[in-house]
Every structure is written in structure tokens, then in C-alpha cells.
Amino acid sequence: MPGKIDQRLAELKITLPEAGNPVFNYVPFVTVGNLVFMSGQLPRADGKLAYAGKLGRDLSVEQGKAAARICAINLLSQLKVACGGDLDRVVRCVRLTGFVNSDPEFAEQPQVINGASDFMTEVFGDKGKHARTAISAGGLPAKAAVEVEAVFEISV
Numbered sequence: 001m002p003g004k005i006d007q008r009l010a011e012l013k014i015t016l017p018e019a020g021n022p023v024f025n026y027v028p029f030v031t032v033g034n035l036v037f038m039s040g041q042l043p044r045a046d047g048k049l050a051y052a053g054k055l056g057r058d059l060s061v062e063q064g065k066a067a068a069r070i071c072a073i074n075l076l077s078q079l080k081v082a083c084g085g086d087l088d089r090v091v092r093c094v095r096l097t098g099f100v101n102s103d104p105e106f107a108e109q110p111q112v113i114n115g116a117s118d119f120m121t122e123v124f125g126d127k128g129k130h131a132r133t134a135i136s137a138g139g140l141p142a143k144a145a146v147e148v149e150a151v152f153e154i155s156v
Contacts, residue, residue: 006087016073017045020044026039029081029082034153034155036079038078038079039149040148041071041072041075041078042074042140042146043067043146049144051064051066051145052143054103055103055146056105061112064115064146065112067146068116072148076123079150090154091152092127092129093127093129093150094150094151094153095150096117096120097133097150098146100112101144109134115146130150
């Protein structure tokens with residue numbers, strides 16, 4: 001029987017992709033006690049980078065928000081693995097850090113990362129509210145538009 005969070009994802013018409021394996025020398029997450037530290041996720045969908053380029057030059061804020069939402073979906077895929085397949089173990093989303101591949105004059109990083117923040121509260125309700133930082137980056141891996149990392153508290 002699916003848990004509450006899986007049911008919520010179904011209501012939102014979201015199917016989590018299979019959690020990908022890192023291509024470099026790191027792990028997708030590290031669990032320390034009841035905290036899960038998640039490696040940054042890019043906006044990959046259907047095996048491809050969905051959004052590449054710089055915000056403020058190549059992409060709009062709305063496109064950046066969509067990219068951040070995909071990053072958040074990918075975070076949940078990895079988190080589900082960290083939770084042994086049971087997202088109902090999530091106590092709360094503690095922190096998100098969003099990196100926005102930005103043109104030097106672009107200053108709307110917080111609005112872009114709202115795509116990830118909004119998604120966490122859509123899925124987890126009040127448990128999805130978190131501390132956050134939105135940072136401009138001169139470049140990201142594969143020229144990705146956005147990268148988002150997270151810390152979650154889970155029940156052990």
C-alpha cells in the first residue's frame with residue numbers, strides 16, 4: 001500500500017524517476033544520524049538535461065523555476081533510496097541550497113529557486129518548509145541552468 005507521500009505525489013501527477021548513479025567521485029547522499037545530506041541534483045528529465053544555459057541571458061525566470069522543480073523531483077528520487085523506499089520517514093526538509101547559472105546582471109536567484117521550495121511544500125506541507133540559500137553561479141556542470149542540494153531529517 002502506498003504511503004501518504006507517494007499518494008501525494010500521485011495526486012500531483014508526479015512519477016519519481018529512477019535515482020541516478022553519480023558519474024564522478026561522490027555519493028548521492030550521506031546519512032548521519034537522522035539527517036540525510038543530499039548531493040546536488042541537476043534538472044535531468046528522461047535521461048537528458050532539460051534546461052541548460054544562463055538565467056538572464058538564455059532562459060527566463062519561469063524556465064529557471066521549472067528547472068529547479070525538476071532538481072527537487074530528482075532530490076526526492078535519491079531521498080526515497082535513502083529512506084529505504086519509504087518517503088513517509090521524512091520528518092522535514094531542513095535546508096535547500098540552490099545554485100543558479102546566472103548572467104552577471106541577473107538578480108532573481110530567489111525566484112528561480114522557489115521552483116524547488118514550492119515543490120517541497122506541495123509534497124510535504126509544513127514539513128517541506130525549510131531554510132534556504134539561493135546563489136548565483138558563473139557556471140554549473142554540463143552548463144545546467146540550476147543545481148539544488150538539500151538536507152532532510154528522517155525518522156530512524
